[in-house]
Amino acid sequence: MDEHDKWGTTMTGVDPDRLDDQQLMKELETIHRTRHDTLLYGSNDALRAHNDRMAQLEGEYLRRNPRRSVAPGRTREGARDRDAAEDGGRTPGGTPVGKWGPGRTGGPGGA
Numbered sequence: 001m002d003e004h005d006k007w008g009t010t011m012t013g014v015d016p017d018r019l020d021d022q023q024l025m026k027e028l029e030t031i032h033r034t035r036h037d038t039l040l041y042g043s044n045d046a047l048r049a050h051n052d053r054m055a056q057l058e059g060e061y062l063r064r065n066p067r068r069s070v071a072p073g074r075t076r077e078g079a080r081d082r083d084a085a086e087d088g089g090r091t092p093g094g095t096p097v098g099k100w101g102p103g104r105t106g107g108p109g110g111a
Contacts, residue, residue, distance in 0.1 A: 013053060016060035024064075028057050 016024060031054050038050045062068075072078040 012049070012056075016056050019060070021064070024057065024060060028061060031057060 013027070014023075016027070019027060031050070035050065035054070038047055042050065073082055
């Protein structure tokens with residue numbers, strides 16, 4: 001095949017394993033930058049193609065970088081430690097604090 005692979009008539013881009021490291025990073029940056037607009041405004045086919053391409057690119061990145069550094073705050077344990085450190089992990093009334101602050105009680109959607 002040519003420089004691009006095809007599924008039916010849909011262009012899927014260069015096979016990720018044929019990209020050098022710099023090209024792979026550029027493709028990843030581009031696909032992550034366009035993700036939000038594709039989700040909000042793309043057709044179902046466009047979103048499906050975006051998902052497939054992102055999975056291919058991310059999979060190739062992970063294959064090449066199996067020992068990549070992981071920030072402690074980006075793990076479940078690190079996030080729990082961070083949450084516990086903020087305000088002791090609870091509001092003054094003892095209610096756990098969520099990502100967006102203490103939850104509300106009563107009213108529409110309240111607990």
